[in-house]
Amino acid sequence: MRRIQTRGTLWGTLIPVFLILASLFPLLSPSFAHSQDQTVTFRWAFGTLIDEGLTLRLEPIREDRSMKSGDHFKMMVEPRTRCFVYVIYHNSQGEMIRLFPYSLEQFPAGFELNKRYYIPQGERWFELDTHPGRETFYLLASARRLVELETLLKTYESADPEKKPDLTTQILAQIRTERLLHREFAESAERPVAIGGAIRGIEKAQGENRQSIDPIAEVISSTTGFYAKTFTIEHQ
Numbered sequence: 001m002r003r004i005q006t007r008g009t010l011w012g013t014l015i016p017v018f019l020i021l022a023s024l025f026p027l028l029s030p031s032f033a034h035s036q037d038q039t040v041t042f043r044w045a046f047g048t049l050i051d052e053g054l055t056l057r058l059e060p061i062r063e064d065r066s067m068k069s070g071d072h073f074k075m076m077v078e079p080r081t082r083c084f085v086y087v088i089y090h091n092s093q094g095e096m097i098r099l100f101p102y103s104l105e106q107f108p109a110g111f112e113l114n115k116r117y118y119i120p121q122g123e124r125w126f127e128l129d130t131h132p133g134r135e136t137f138y139l140l141a142s143a144r145r146l147v148e149l150e151t152l153l154k155t156y157e158s159a160d161p162e163k164k165p166d167l168t169t170q171i172l173a174q175i176r177t178e179r180l181l182h183r184e185f186a187e188s189a190e191r192p193v194a195i196g197g198a199i200r201g202i203e204k205a206q207g208e209n210r211q212s213i214d215p216i217a218e219v220i221s222s223t224t225g226f227y228a229k230t231f232t233i234e235h236q
Contacts, residue, residue: 049072
């Protein structure tokens with residue numbers, strides 16, 4: 001009888017504990033990591049202006065194409081969920097240029113939902129110069145801040161010229177690492193997209209054009225908490 005009584009006392013103690021744990025289980029469940037808080041949704045536009053003589057036609061940059069010196073292009077990011085979007089440019093001379101966010105201190109307080117952020121800012125457009133070469137753009141979006149990548153970018157931007165080649169290698173490696181961490185969720189759209197054109201000197205935005213890039217924007221959404229796409233531009 002004493003042994004049975006001991007068991008009954010033990011179960012009487014454990015049952016409330018199990019009930020408490022059961023009530024907390026939804027919060028501890030692995031599926032919680034993929035809740036709506038992990039959804040990455042933003043509008044993205046990457047377009048060029050085609051000179052047709054008396055008019056300029058706006059055309060999206062999505063696939064292989066030929067671009068020539070003097071062509072203009074522009075990008076736009078509009079976050080729809082709380083996420084962190086990065087646009088990083090690697091030019092043919094090996095330099096890394098952070099195009100977006102405008103400032104790393106912009107995250108998170110200065111990053112507003114449903115606000116359009118233009119690259120370059122305002123009504124300016126990038127203009128292709130006369131130098132040939134391969135240029136690469138990395139578009140990354142994450143539900144969490146990519147702290148390691150941000151740290152490398154900050155270090156690069158303040159580093160002496162002789163240290164930048166090694167930091168460039170580290171930044172590219174970190175981008176690859178982020179993509180590998182999410183490889184099981186990777187989409188076919190994350191494959192590099194080759195585009196004809198030359199962008200050396202992209203850091204210099206030239207001219208103004210009131211043509212809006214908004215009409216070609218598309219919504220990008222990922223429930224995995226991460227999205228990445230690479231654009232490679234070649235001068236022909």
